[in-house]
Amino acid sequence: MRSITYCDALNEAIAQEMEREPSVFIYGLGVPDHKRIFGSTNDLVERFGKERCFDTPLSEDAMTGFGLGAAINGKRPIHVHIRADFLLLAMNQLANMVSSYRYFSGGKLKVPMVIRVIIGRGWGQGHQHSKSMYSIFAHIPGLKVVLPTTPYDAKGMLISAIRDDNPVIFVEHRWLYWQVGEVPEKPYTVPIGPANITREGKDITIVSTSWMNVEALKAAEILARNGVDVEIVDVRTIAPFEEDLVVESVLKTGHCIIADNDWVECGFSAEAAARIYDKCFGRMKSPIERVGFAFTPCPTVRHLENAFYPNAITIIRAIEEKLGLEPTDLSGEEFYSHENRFKGPF
Amino acid sequence: MKELNIELYKTMYLIRKTEEKIQEHYHEDEMKTPMHMSMGEEAIAVGVCHALKAKDQIFGTYRSHAIYLAKTQNINDFFAEMYGKDTALLKGKGGSMHMCNPDGGFMGSSGIVASAIPVAVGAAFANKTVKNEKYVAVFFGDGAANEGVFWESLNVACLMKLPIIFVCADNGFAVHTPKSEREGYESLSDIVLKFHCHVINQETTDVEVIYNLTRDGIKLMKDTSMPLFLHFGYYRYLEHVGICEDYEAGYRSREEYLKWLERDPVRSQREKLINRGVDERNVKKIEEKIDEKIMNSIKKAQAAPFCDCDELFEGVLA
Numbered sequence: 042m043r044s045i046t047y048c049d050a051l052n053e054a055i056a057q058e059m060e061r062e063p064s065v066f067i068y069g070l071g072v073p074d075h076k077r078i079f080g081s082t083n084d085l086v087e088r089f090g091k092e093r094c095f096d097t098p099l100s101e102d103a104m105t106g107f108g109l110g111a112a113i114n115g116k117r118p119i120h121v122h123i124r125a126d127f128l129l130l131a132m133n134q135l136a137n138m139v140s141s142y143r144y145f146s147g148g149k150l151k152v153p154m155v156i157r158v159i160i161g162r163g164w165g166q167g168h169q170h171s172k173s174m175y176s177i178f179a180h181i182p183g184l185k186v187v188l189p190t191t192p193y194d195a196k197g198m199l200i201s202a203i204r205d206d207n208p209v210i211f212v213e214h215r216w217l218y219w220q221v222g223e224v225p226e227k228p229y230t231v232p233i234g235p236a237n238i239t240r241e242g243k244d245i246t247i248v249s250t251s252w253m254n255v256e257a258l259k260a261a262e263i264l265a266r267n268g269v270d271v272e273i274v275d276v277r278t279i280a281p282f283e284e285d286l287v288v289e290s291v292l293k294t295g296h297c298i299i300a301d302n303d304w305v306e307c308g309f310s311a312e313a314a315a316r317i318y319d320k321c322f323g324r325m326k327s328p329i330e331r332v333g334f335a336f337t338p339c340p341t342v343r344h345l346e347n348a349f350y351p352n353a354i355t356i357i358r359a360i361e362e363k364l365g366l367e368p369t370d371l372s373g374e375e376f377y378s379h380e381n382r383f384k385g386p387f
Numbered sequence: 388m389k390e391l392n393i394e395l396y397k398t399m400y401l402i403r404k405t406e407e408k409i410q411e412h413y414h415e416d417e418m419k420t421p422m423h424m425s426m427g428e429e430a431i432a433v434g435v436c437h438a439l440k441a442k443d444q445i446f447g448t449y450r451s452h453a454i455y456l457a458k459t460q461n462i463n464d465f466f467a468e469m470y471g472k473d474t475a476l477l478k479g480k481g482g483s484m485h486m487c488n489p490d491g492g493f494m495g496s497s498g499i500v501a502s503a504i505p506v507a508v509g510a511a512f513a514n515k516t517v518k519n520e521k522y523v524a525v526f527f528g529d530g531a532a533n534e535g536v537f538w539e540s541l542n543v544a545c546l547m548k549l550p551i552i553f554v555c556a557d558n559g560f561a562v563h564t565p566k567s568e569r570e571g572y573e574s575l576s577d578i579v580l581k582f583h584c585h586v587i588n589q590e591t592t593d594v595e596v597i598y599n600l601t602r603d604g605i606k607l608m609k610d611t612s613m614p615l616f617l618h619f620g621y622y623r624y625l626e627h628v629g630i631c632e633d634y635e636a637g638y639r640s641r642e643e644y645l646k647w648l649e650r651d652p653v654r655s656q657r658e659k660l661i662n663r664g665v666d667e668r669n670v671k672k673i674e675e676k677i678d679e680k681i682m683n684s685i686k687k688a689q690a691a692p693f694c695d696c697d698e699l700f701e702g703v704l705a
């Protein structure tokens with residue numbers, strides 16, 4: 042099978058759905074401009090025209106309500122935000138309108154709407170261009186929240202989201218855009234809801250979201266050399282969160298670390314921990330450990346930014362402590378660094 | 388013209404009597420929903436809605452009794468919802484503030500000021516792309532113009548030349564706060580005029596005038612593919628929320644109210660009918676028929692059961 046990037050997988054999903062279903066349209070600030078949302082909206086305006094692929098005024102709030110209005114009148118809008126931070130300007134529409142519109146139509150109206158948001162650190166993005174925020178959206182009944190990690194899931198889950206008759210917040214980590222993986226050319230769906238075991242192991246479970254899956258996998262590879270067998274569960278959907286695979290895995294390994302690409306405080310990791318304890322109480326060998334951002338705004342300067350974000354090393358040290366192992370010598374190990382991807386300045 | 392005026396009167400009378408019945412029964416504490424009453428604005432609701440076609444769509448606010456009835460005429464569903472009964476479309480989940488009846492063209496209402504405006508704009512966009520020739524009208528008060536999303540929505544509707552009618556039913560107050568405490572400009576209409584849309588600004592309680600202005604405005608929209616902004620003044624007879632007068636509170640005067648009451652929209656329309664030769668006995672017959680309809684709706688709603696508690700979880704997701 043051919044391999045393509047996460048970014049191209051997103052683009053292909055949108056193009057194929059727009060081809061299949063005339064009611065799908067895509068809009069948002071910069072969607073048809075020359076940068077094309079990091080390339081994820083390439084060729085769409087050329088193929089489908091300005092009526093189905095268009096730029097908007099800087100009006101996140103109104104343009105979210107706009108999508109809702111179009112959706113209840115039979116359209117399937119895809120609204121794109123190049124940073125999740127910008128979606129906060131539309132919290133009123135999300136929390137008061139989009140999420141509850143079906144409920145307050147007596148089930149008469151449906152809201153088939155996708156809101157794509159890009160999260161994650163880039164190159165000195167600072168505190169207003171890097172937030173995750175997804176647990177806040179997952180807190181609100183009526184919204185689905187998905188965050189695929191692999192190119193395969195990116196395409197399959199985006200197609201699922203577009204075909205879903207409910208509002209779906211589709212969360213894409215910026216660094217995942219360069220991930221390459223096998224992706225079928227034909228359209229296919231990956232269901233919204235179930236998690237995925239991306240690495241089988243018997244010693245400890247890492248429950249991870251979005252980019253933290255990449256860090257967890259790196260940690261697992263290094264520790265495997267020391268004979269530690271790590272299982273990784275990729276939580277691809279946090280709303281609705283289906284905990285079955287996570288619970289099964291924790292019951293098998295007895296140890297659990299939740300590595301969430303967000304702050305720990307009141308975040309998804311808290312919800313996940315509560316659900317795991319509920320089902321695994323008395324059957325675990327150690328308490329759950331949570332890994333996430335430092336509880337500060339994200340600083341810009343590199344060494345502080347590095348201290349803010351957890352990575353594979355954080356996960357390795359957490360595993361070692363939990364299992365009572367000596368710290369592994371990590372000298373000579375190569376870890377993911379954005380410096381290898383993008384050389385500033387802009 | 389006579390027929391038109393009778394039709395307009397019938398709906399205005401229906402709305403006024405319905406709210407008088409709410410006042411009569413509210414103390415029984417069976418309609419457990421905060422009432423934001425429409426009394427005083429009947430001419431705007433009826434004039435605008437009558438100029439729309441059945442297939443056209445409207446959006447409202449927490450103060451939507453008048454437009455709900457003007458658009459849908461569905462008095463049975465109205466009282467079933469006020470009493471929160473299983474027979475209502477929303478089974479009481481919405482109540483007075485969150486009515487919705489998509490089949491009747493009432494696409495929803497929001498209790499957050501201005502929040503339905505962008506939704507209406509998006510609905511108009513969808514209508515435009517499928518060329519179904521439906522118009523969308525969104526109702527709000529002048530307080531909505533204090534919200535950023537009003538301007539965002541107006542801008543995008545004008546930019547995209549959408550078939551939408553903005554209806555500002557202006558009673559001068561945001562809850563109890565007058566314009567003088569809220570607005571750094573003289574006239575909302577003057578500002579909106581700078582956008583690429585048609586603006587009609589009138590302070591009248593004559594439903595026929597409002598109907599004609601709206602009809603003319605819609606024709607302008609058809610000819611130019613530009614949105615329409617209607618700005619109509621009225622006086623809110625009752626308190627912001629609740630069924631009582633509040634002239635003792637001191638933020639407005641009874642004298643002002645009495646001046647408006649002299650040209651009360653419902654009574655004025657009744658007088659117009661009689662002045663134009665409709666026999667008063669016939670007017671009374673019309674009124675009695677509507678009274679009976681309202682009484683039946685109330686009785687039905689009172690007798691209807693509540694829905695099962697399982698219903699709580701229905702309709703969150705499709």
